[in-house]
Amino acid sequence: MTERAQLSQARRLVVKIGSALLTNDGRGLDVPALGLWVDQMAALVEQGVELVVVSSGSVAEGMSRLGWKKRPEQLHELQAAAAVGQMGLVQTWEAEFKRHGIHTAQILLTHDDLSDRKRYLNGRSTLRALLDFGVVPIVNENDTVVTDEIRFGDNDTLGALVANVVEADGLIILTDQLGLFDKDPRKNPDASLVTERFAGDRELDAMAGGSAGVLGRGGMQTKLRAARLAARSGAFTVVVGGRIEGVLTRLRQGEVLGTLLLPEQGRIAARKQWLASHLQTRGRLTLDDGAVKVLRLGGRSLLPVGVKAVTGQFRRGEMVSCVDQKGNEIARGLVNYSAGEAGAIAGRSSNSIADILGYISDEEMIHRDNMVIV
Numbered sequence: 001m002t003e004r005a006q007l008s009q010a011r012r013l014v015v016k017i018g019s020a021l022l023t024n025d026g027r028g029l030d031v032p033a034l035g036l037w038v039d040q041m042a043a044l045v046e047q048g049v050e051l052v053v054v055s056s057g058s059v060a061e062g063m064s065r066l067g068w069k070k071r072p073e074q075l076h077e078l079q080a081a082a083a084v085g086q087m088g089l090v091q092t093w094e095a096e097f098k099r100h101g102i103h104t105a106q107i108l109l110t111h112d113d114l115s116d117r118k119r120y121l122n123g124r125s126t127l128r129a130l131l132d133f134g135v136v137p138i139v140n141e142n143d144t145v146v147t148d149e150i151r152f153g154d155n156d157t158l159g160a161l162v163a164n165v166v167e168a169d170g171l172i173i174l175t176d177q178l179g180l181f182d183k184d185p186r187k188n189p190d191a192s193l194v195t196e197r198f199a200g201d202r203e204l205d206a207m208a209g210g211s212a213g214v215l216g217r218g219g220m221q222t223k224l225r226a227a228r229l230a231a232r233s234g235a236f237t238v239v240v241g242g243r244i245e246g247v248l249t250r251l252r253q254g255e256v257l258g259t260l261l262l263p264e265q266g267r268i269a270a271r272k273q274w275l276a277s278h279l280q281t282r283g284r285l286t287l288d289d290g291a292v293k294v295l296r297l298g299g300r301s302l303l304p305v306g307v308k309a310v311t312g313q314f315r316r317g318e319m320v321s322c323v324d325q326k327g328n329e330i331a332r333g334l335v336n337y338s339a340g341e342a343g344a345i346a347g348r349s350s351n352s353i354a355d356i357l358g359y360i361s362d363e364e365m366i367h368r369d370n371m372v373i374v
């Protein structure tokens, strides 16, 4: 598989859009541009892609609504502008997605929310539930309550943390340049576009500069940092020009646009490591000897037929522990069925899932890509 094919195959994506783009360099929300991105996103949703949007622009839109020409220095003024602008932001996202019959949801997060384990897990459950319902969450930083110390500071970082939380396959950062250049193209007209690198490549540090814009905060430095954060849970990052015609559709088709930043370890390995270290188990599946044997051999999914007993209360997508009949832990993984459903299909062949439950979401109890052997 070529690296760009990862975009064609992604099942869950986070799309982050910066202030300069969304507000047409501060001239108020660029509704036609936003509408065009939504058209492309709706087509992705139609193809079964789960999407989360991280939308900047509340401060810029607030400034525009309040008639302020200069970005205020004081935190409380920025927060006031953000509160005014956030109204316009969510109204516009909602109205544009509504044209396609897609619901949106507003999610405002602070750093605290994602560093506190309980809130992290609750946030994860809510986001997962929204995605299961086919809703597109629209995320921004909760600017009203943040203080200097706890600000993400830029939505690139927020986008990466959201990609970690939802275990996205990829993070797409739409910005006002065509991608990451070997030097800041605003200051160096001879700069050339970097098309593909490992996110951890140290050579990139010298290339990425800060923001020259009045609206954006992070510049390429925070986009690079975001790519490194996203890589921890196995997500690739694309930094790409949001004004390129049909940008999301063309990326989906595998076209080489923007800069692709890849996790070093490989997507699945990084993701598995992330899952094992960040999620607590919610229940237990006791396996028969045959299932223990195939899991230990590696590379196989766990089917319902190999499960003898189910304990605990868990929902689809939560982490469960797989143990042998003596209680020794064999593996951990994200389960495809809730505790009640898992109990009903335990010991049964995958062919009978539909008869037992009345529907089938997956043939596997735990897919091999979502499982870590311990």
Ligand SMILES: Nc1ncnc2c1ncn2[C@@H]1O[C@H](COP(=O)(O)OP(=O)(O)O)[C@@H](O)[C@H]1O
Residues within 6 Å of the ligand: 017, 018, 019, 020, 021, 174, 175, 176, 177, 179, 180, 181, 182, 183, 184, 185, 186, 207, 208, 209, 210, 211, 212, 213, 215, 216, 217, 218, 219, 220, 221
């Ligand atoms: N190596 C680089 N390649 C591309 N852009 C760069 C680079 N270094 C610095 N920049 C600056 O980063 C800006 C984009 O970041 P930013 O203003 O924060 O936008 P956004 O609102 O999309 O987050 C570009 O307009 C550019 O001036």
Ligand SMILES: N[C@@H](CCC(=O)OP(=O)(O)O)C(=O)O
Residues within 6 Å of the ligand: 017, 018, 019, 020, 055, 056, 057, 058, 059, 060, 082, 140, 141, 143, 153, 154, 155, 156, 215, 216, 217, 218, 219
């Ligand atoms: N929460 C702020 C985010 C500001 C921000 O990070 O902007 P950008 O660098 O353009 O993504 C807002 O909505 O204005």
